[in-house]
Amino acid sequence: MTITEQRLTLDVSEKAGSVSALLERPSQAKALYVFSHGAGAGMHHVFMTDLSAALHARGIATLRFQFPYTERGGRRPDPKPWLLATISAAVAAGAHAMPSVPLLAGGKSMGGRMTSHLAAQSPAPPINALVFVGFPLHPSGKEGIERAAHLPKVAMPMLFMQGTRDKLADLPLMRGVVDGLGPHAHLHVVEGADHGFAVLKRSGRTPAEVLDELATTVATFITERIE
Secondary structure, three states, X not given: OOEEEEEEEEEEEXXXXXXXXXXXEEOOOOEEEEEEOOOOOOOOOHHHHHHHHHHHOOOEEEEEEOOHHHHOOOOOOOOHHHHHHHHHHHHHHHHHHOOOOOEEEEEEOHHHHHHHHHHOOOOOOOOOEEEEEOOOOOOOOOOOOHHHOOHHHOOOOEEEEEEOOXXXXXXXXXXXXXXXXXXXXXXXXXXXXXXXXXXXXXXXXXXXXXXXXXXXXXXXXXXXHHO
């Protein structure tokens, strides 16, 4: 499948400045996923690039981007308003670039959680659905559901993909949160995966198989819930 790459610059705000972004569009794309990175790595992290490639193979375009702190080479995440403004700029750029296909947004860990905060605002941004790749429900060793308090305000379909060994999302708590959100929220559990979706060698599964499962789950979600 032919992939068209387009490098973009997103203007976030006067204080936050601008950040770089990459739109990768397969031929005959059926959807666009605005894919935010997690707190510890930028848009070029191997997991981000590999999952994007697996999505492209299924006809799903991706728009990855840096947050201001990763654009500067920093490690400490930006203030929440800067994070939300960056995601908002990415969503607007995606909607402008590919207006004729459904637009999904979300991302890895912090990026997905911040996107859900944006989607909970009124009026909601032009997003058709949210896709979370490891929602960080709580800090490691501090189980709780406070980070999910805003999710009932999100009216669009939501897909949560979580590993059974994720130390940032106790699975019974995660199930309770998703069940409480009603029929527009769906939980997909990846057996043996941790927060980074790595699996132990003794599981018999390869990283490529996990990526295939994640990408297939997103493609099925689009077909069943969005199209």
